[in-house]
Amino acid sequence: MQPCCCPAALPNRHCNAVCGSSVDRQSSATPNVVTKTENLLAVQPRTFVVTTDSDHEFEVYLNLAGRMKLDGINQLWVADITYVRLQREFVYLAVILDAFSRKAVGGR
Numbered sequence: 001m002q003p004c005c006c007p008a009a010l011p012n013r014h015c016n017a018v019c020g021s022s023v024d025r026q027s028s029a030t031p032n033v034v035t036k037t038e039n040l041l042a043v044q045p046r047t048f049v050v051t052t053d054s055d056h057e058f059e060v061y062l063n064l065a066g067r068m069k070l071d072g073i074n075q076l077w078v079a080d081i082t083y084v085r086l087q088r089e090f091v092y093l094a095v096i097l098d099a100f101s102r103k104a105v106g107g108r
Contacts, residue, residue, distance in 0.1 A: 070100040077105055 065076055076099040083090045096106040 065099070073098050073101050075100060 079096045081094045
């Protein structure tokens with residue numbers, strides 16, 4: 001068999017018409033074929049879940065931290081609390097961060 005002279009982007013049916021059916025053309029597997037044969041799966045994005053109820057009767061305070069111009073550490077600390085899922089339970093994580101250096105000041 002003779003090697004193929006067509007570019008790789010040319011489909012096989014066109015290559016066979018140009019070079020004849022007795023050419024040695026390397027077939028490249030499409031991504032879908034490789035994904036199926038290698039059992040690779042694409043990670044699907046999670047749907048966004050709204051967990052904050054902003055429609056309440058409580059007073060809403062101004063964000064005073066947004067107005068601050070930080071030029072050093074220990075001028076503004078921010079805090080957050082979240083939960084972490086372990087194999088058998090959930091644990092809570094609370095952290096206090098320095099807003100200028102973005103380093104943890106404290107946590108539990």
